[in-house]
Amino acid sequence: MQTQDAQTELLIKFWPWFEANRNRIIGFAVAVTVIFLVIYFYTTEQAQKAVDAGNAYTQLQLNQPPNPTVDQVAAEFQQLANKYPGTLAAQRALVQSASVLYSAGRYADAQAAFAKIVATSSGGALAAGSQFGVAASLEAQNQLEAAAAAYRTVFTSYPNAPEAISAKFALARILQSQNKAAEASSYYAEVAHTQLAGSLAQEAAERLSELSAATAPAANGFSVSTNKPTNWH
Numbered sequence: 585m586q587t588q589d590a591q592t593e594l595l596i597k598f599w600p601w602f603e604a605n606r607n608r609i610i611g612f613a614v615a616v617t618v619i620f621l622v623i624y625f626y627t628t629e630q631a632q633k634a635v636d637a638g639n640a641y642t643q644l645q646l647n648q649p650p651n652p653t654v655d656q657v658a659a660e661f662q663q664l665a666n667k668y669p670g671t672l673a674a675q676r677a678l679v680q681s682a683s684v685l686y687s688a689g690r691y692a693d694a695q696a697a698f699a700k701i702v703a704t705s706s707g708g709a710l711a712a713g714s715q716f717g718v719a720a721s722l723e724a725q726n727q728l729e730a731a732a733a734a735y736r737t738v739f740t741s742y743p744n745a746p747e748a749i750s751a752k753f754a755l756a757r758i759l760q761s762q763n764k765a766a767e768a769s770s771y772y773a774e775v776a777h778t779q780l781a782g783s784l785a786q787e788a789a790e791r792l793s794e795l796s797a798a799t800a801p802a803a804n805g806f807s808v809s810t811n812k813p814t815n816w817h
């Protein structure tokens with residue numbers, strides 16, 4: 585009985601306040617409901633957009649026209665990205681478009697495409713891969729200093745990405761071609777001792793061994809020639 589009296593007293597005190605603020609309370613409740621519905625519909629729309637983009641990306645990969653030109657393929661992936669902006673499929677389509685250009689030897693165009701992805705990406709695996717694409721495109725154009733700087737950006741900006749290991753190896757390869765044996769050896773050693781490097785670790789170890797043999801002093805006091813041929817990949 586005492587509990588009921590307390591509840592009744594509380595209701596009697598609350599009711600006048602409620603009556604005085606009825607419109608504000610109702611307005612606040614309506615606003616919260618509207619915000620919730622907007623968020624719900626936006627989230628649902630984005631989820632459906634991501635599904636549609638993923639399906640479109642898969643279909644585009646599977647249904648290429650016979651004997652398409654490089655420009656056609658690159659343009660189709662670009663169009664998909666423009667149709668579904670902000671989705672993972674759109675980002676993958678942009679990477680695919682750039683990769684097609686690179687595979688066709690259009691290195692300057694590929695570099696520009698990869699650079700655009702890096703500039704508009706919020707980070708993550710696609711950003712790391714695209715930065716590596718920038719570096720590889722520069723190297724393919726024989727812009728070795730710029731390529732070396734771009735490879736450094738890969739493993740400094742994305743140290744945990746798989747491309748970081750490949751970037752160190754590629755940088756070492758450039759340094760070796762520039763007769764910077766000490767720096768090249770340092771990066772080869774890092775790759776060789778990285779557990780996740782796989783077959784690249786073995787190749788790095790072989791190149792490190794070659795560099796060590798080429799720079800080690802010979803028994804007669806003379807240095808072994810550093811012009812030993814190297815297997816490039």
